[in-house]
Amino acid sequence: MPIASRISRLVSTLVLPVCAVSFSAASGGCSGTPAVDDRFPVHTLYNAEFGRARHHVAAHLSDNTKDRRYLLDRARLGMYTLADGYGESAVHVFTDVYDAIRTQGVNEGKEVVAIAINEDLKLWKGEPFEQAIALAYTAMAHAQVGSWDNTRAASRNALFYLRDFGYDQQTKERLNQLALAQRAAAHDRGDPDGIDLDHGYAVAESNFALAYLLHGVASQQLDRPDEADDYFRRALQFAPHAEDTINAFADGDYNAVLVVSHGLGPRKVGIGPAEAVAAFRPRTSSDGSALSVQLNDGPAQRVHWLTDVNEMAADHLWNNLEDVRKAKAAIGDTLLALGAGTGLYAITRGDEGSTRDAAAAVAVGLLLTGAILREGAHADLRFNDAIAQRYYAVPLKLPVDSLDATPHAKPLTVTLQVDGRPASRLVLRGLETPDDRPGKTAVFRYVRLPARPGDIPLPWATNDAVFLGNPVTGAASEHPLPILFEFGNDARPPTDAALRDYQDAGSLLGTTLADLRELYRQRNYTWELEDTRGVAGLHVLEGGDSLVAPMGGTTGFQRLYGNPRYLQQTQPNDSLVGAEQRPGDNSARRIQ
Amino acid sequence: MIRAGLIALLVTGCASAPKTSRIDVSDFDAMAAAMAESLSSSEALATRGPGSEPWVITVDKVTNLSDDVMTTAEQWSVMQRIAGSLPVRALRENQNVSMVLPRGRSDAVLAEAEGQLPGALRTTPTHVLHATFRSLERTQADRRTDVYFCEFELFDIADGEPVWTDRFEYKREARGHIWD
Numbered sequence: 001m002p003i004a005s006r007i008s009r010l011v012s013t014l015v016l017p018v019c020a021v022s023f024s025a026a027s028g029g030c031s032g033t034p035a036v037d038d039r040f041p042v043h044t045l046y047n048a049e050f051g052r053a054r055h056h057v058a059a060h061l062s063d064n065t066k067d068r069r070y071l072l073d074r075a076r077l078g079m080y081t082l083a084d085g086y087g088e089s090a091v092h093v094f095t096d097v098y099d100a101i102r103t104q105g106v107n108e109g110k111e112v113v114a115i116a117i118n119e120d121l122k123l124w125k126g127e128p129f130e131q132a133i134a135l136a137y138t139a140m141a142h143a144q145v146g147s148w149d150n151t152r153a154a155s156r157n158a159l160f161y162l163r164d165f166g167y168d169q170q171t172k173e174r175l176n177q178l179a180l181a182q183r184a185a186a187h188d189r190g191d192p193d194g195i196d197l198d199h200g201y202a203v204a205e206s207n208f209a210l211a212y213l214l215h216g217v218a219s220q221q222l223d224r225p226d227e228a229d230d231y232f233r234r235a236l237q238f239a240p241h242a243e244d245t246i247n248a249f250a251d252g253d254y255n256a257v258l259v260v261s262h263g264l265g266p267r268k269v270g271i272g273p274a275e276a277v278a279a280f281r282p283r284t285s286s287d288g289s290a291l292s293v294q295l296n297d298g299p300a301q302r303v304h305w306l307t308d309v310n311e312m313a314a315d316h317l318w319n320n321l322e323d324v325r326k327a328k329a330a331i332g333d334t335l336l337a338l339g340a341g342t343g344l345y346a347i348t349r350g351d352e353g354s355t356r357d358a359a360a361a362v363a364v365g366l367l368l369t370g371a372i373l374r375e376g377a378h379a380d381l382r383f384n385d386a387i388a389q390r391y392y393a394v395p396l397k398l399p400v401d402s403l404d405a406t407p408h409a410k411p412l413t414v415t416l417q418v419d420g421r422p423a424s425r426l427v428l429r430g431l432e433t434p435d436d437r438p439g440k441t442a443v444f445r446y447v448r449l450p451a452r453p454g455d456i457p458l459p460w461a462t463n464d465a466v467f468l469g470n471p472v473t474g475a476a477s478e479h480p481l482p483i484l485f486e487f488g489n490d491a492r493p494p495t496d497a498a499l500r501d502y503q504d505a506g507s508l509l510g511t512t513l514a515d516l517r518e519l520y521r522q523r524n525y526t527w528e529l530e531d532t533r534g535v536a537g538l539h540v541l542e543g544g545d546s547l548v549a550p551m552g553g554t555t556g557f558q559r560l561y562g563n564p565r566y567l568q569q570t571q572p573n574d575s576l577v578g579a580e581q582r583p584g585d586n587s588a589r590r591i592q
Numbered sequence: 593m594i595r596a597g598l599i600a601l602l603v604t605g606c607a608s609a610p611k612t613s614r615i616d617v618s619d620f621d622a623m624a625a626a627m628a629e630s631l632s633s634s635e636a637l638a639t640r641g642p643g644s645e646p647w648v649i650t651v652d653k654v655t656n657l658s659d660d661v662m663t664t665a666e667q668w669s670v671m672q673r674i675a676g677s678l679p680v681r682a683l684r685e686n687q688n689v690s691m692v693l694p695r696g697r698s699d700a701v702l703a704e705a706e707g708q709l710p711g712a713l714r715t716t717p718t719h720v721l722h723a724t725f726r727s728l729e730r731t732q733a734d735r736r737t738d739v740y741f742c743e744f745e746l747f748d749i750a751d752g753e754p755v756w757t758d759r760f761e762y763k764r765e766a767r768g769h770i771w772d
Contacts, residue, residue: 098661103612104736105768125772137662147664149656156659160770162729222657398728 030425040385045264046452048426048461048555050084052388055538071100072124072382075134079386080139081535083448085550085557086145086146092534094138098154101131122380127278129318130384132158133207133309138517139214140259143444144551151444158211162317164204165195178272180316183357204317209239210307210391217249217257235306236339240411242304245393254395256431256443258553260291262418263413265309270379278379279550280313284451289419291392296413307391331406388448398431398443411473413464414553416449424449425457427464429562430472430552445553467499468541468561472552476561479505483540484519491540491560491565493527493547494520514530520547541566610653611766613738614660615725623760624673627744632679636746636755639651640687647689649746651675652719658727670723670742721746721754737765 044053057077062070078093101104107122125131133156142150165175175183180195187194206212216231232250236243248254263284271279290302312318398412417425426449448459468483469475469490480490480501492498494516502508508516525540526532527547538544541560550556560566627733640647651674653667674680675691683689697698722745730737739761 094662095663099612099614102614102766104766104770105611105734107771108768108772150661150663153656153659153661172604361731498622 022171042264046450047458048083048448048450048559049230049542050080050448050556051538051542051544051559054080054084055544058535058537065100066123068123069382070123071097072126072384074100075126075130075137075384078134078141078534079384082141082144082446083555085445085554086536087141087551088529089535090137090141091145091549092529094134094141097134098138098157101125101134102157105447117393124380124382126384127313127319128160128162129309129312130387132160132206132211132318133387134384135212136208136211137446139211139218140444140446143214143218143257144446146441146444147439148218150219152215152222155211155214155218158208159206159215162204162206163201163320164317165201175316176314176318177277177319180270181277205234207238207317208312209235209242209309209498211247211395212213213246213393214259214307217442217444218452220249239304239306242306242393245303245306245395248395249393254397254442256396256398258293258392258394258396258414258416258445258447259373260303260392260394260416260447260449261388261390262291262392262421262424262449264386265385266313266383267385268379268381270381276379278319278381280310280383282310282389284310286310286389287420289392289421292415292417292419293394293396294415295319295396295398300415302419303392303394305392306391308389309387309389335592337418388451411466416447418449422455423452423457426450426555426558427562428553429466429560430470430557432472432552435574443553445551447553448555450538450555460559460565462564463558463564466561467564467567469501470557470561471495471549472557473561479507480518481505481507483566484523491547491549491566493549611768613736613764613766615658615662615666615740615764619740619762619764620670620673622762623742624670624677626760627758628674628677628679628763630758631674631744631746631756632683633756634756637683637687637689639687641694642644642686642688644688647687647719648717649689649691649719649721650694651691651721652694652723654742655722655724658725658738659729660727660738662725671721674721696767717749719746731770734769735765735767736770737763739763 002581032278040056041052043054044050047432054077057073061073061077064070074093074097078090078097081093082090085536096386106125126134135154135220139151139158142148142154162299167173168175168179175195183193185194187196187397212231212235216228216235219225219228229250232246236246239246249257265284266280266282266511268278269275269281271277286308288305290304292300293303294300305350332474348457411429412431414428414431415425416428426447428445428447431445432443452458466473466476467489469480469492471492475490475492477489480487480498481493482498482502483489483491490498496513497507499511499513499516503511520527520554524545525547526537526545529536529548532546532548536548537546539546539548539550539560541563550560602704613756617626651671653664654662654670656662656667672693675693680691683691724743724745728739728741730753740763742760744756744758744760745754
């Protein structure tokens, strides 16, 4: 039989089925587990619409701990929830996140699956930096509800040891993931300059400055000054550019702490042969800009960043799965080459029937295995897209009684903006401060700034007023009326205090609290976290059914109550408000 | 089909149970039982009888200085377990000792603790029971061990003197890569 004919026959009998299997694997392999959440509207992050972001993630959340996205989606939900100002809800979510991260070896025994089929068939636990940041968010969620002992514990867990493979001897630069993979392959070939990924590293202390600082603050709040100093020293060691800020924390002359984040964390991509090595590419560039912080009309202080996630993600210290990916790519390529060689042998020895058949069978096996391995060699590209690009920490000394937001008072404002990024500007309102009693600890808020590019801030982000009544600053008008009603301007849940305010203003006279609550229930509104399994739903003002309010001094608070657009959304309902009970002045008044 | 079969074979064939070195409910149960027994048989209470001057012990939630996160509910549940244990409940009749929760907390737990915290919920306390959790952690690449030290102290509010102390220790170990 001519060579050409034998090749054609071999292709049709051996290679095509392999390609079919390969194609089948490629087309169907990951359809149930997208690398990223393609449905997620990124503009919600640009516009700091964290209510919609968390609502989107919550809608697709699985309760199955064996679900491959169980941890990933919970971490995302927790981060958006905290960014939206819901401390208690975030604690609830991060309790699951913490438990999942602290469970070791969840993918034990699945290494073969990962190599043979695909890395993203494993349960997602994230790269080490994603785990450390999720634990830092756990710490921040607890700080936001005043649970500093748990802040201390969670931040301690975020400071786990790392594996350091050092520098390239020639370039004197940190070894990147691709170089590491190549050096690992060299080691497998017996090259003395290769790197043994299992044993060729030094154990390194974490350089996660934000976690050190959080631990220091928590220790300070728990009256453990020596421990606090130790952690502040280490924060300074890894973030010397933030010396002024860290020293201000160490001095302890503050009663409020803001951790401010900005930008979008890096995206995970596959690079190298078969895209087998994972690398992170910036979505928001690292520019080293300081954060400008202004208290009321006072002078602006400038705060330098503590943690740059682009830097973390690019350092092999914070990555760990490249050995498996490289092994898969190398094995897959080798087997494909062997299979092709064996097939050629079968073709050229076509006159020796038994030998030819045996060689052909081996070729089938090698090609099939090689194709499957090659197919699965690509890196797991799932990543936590809720992580921000940079984190700042701000110590504030707020005046006592800053929460006084009566119409005649001058409420406290904190204005934040990243230098050179005007669109990140955000004014915080409703930030409470502790009184001076002994034992009282600092107030903590996590604030995520808008990430939109350009020079124009979001209108609501810079408004100088609270337009709607809320549980933090109270009524926003001398004539408060629930948002259930036409011209309603009060988004407080139905409580005794709220009803008293309505009635003092001449509205809802004769209405009992039970009546008011029943009216809310008829709309399917909720106002207790217990009604929604501990996690607040989308707020009524944004089209949801929850009246649970974000905490004061957060992005969510400003977006909901500092937005006059929501005053226009109230719906007519005259069932309880008679004409004679209508307030004389239905226009909401701004708190100046 | 081939792919699905291969996945099923590999997944089911190799999976093993994950582990954690976190505190869990069984630790709370064992700890509460041991501490309740220790307190009820302590020297501080040995000379007391039904006619002794009443003791009203208030409890506070655990102070967590361990390296493990404990939810607020968990921090309270340890103390509630002690207060609701049989040896401690028996102290009321035999030694005129009542254990109560602070006012803020008692309202929250009254419903769920029905029958377990008899009487004296709002009585002025004479003593206070504190608990502090600490831990030591040892980590290797594929193993983590946490040793927990749980110290319990009963103070006389009048003079601040401790009248009983004890500690409960336990170790939990988890195998498997921490990052995996």
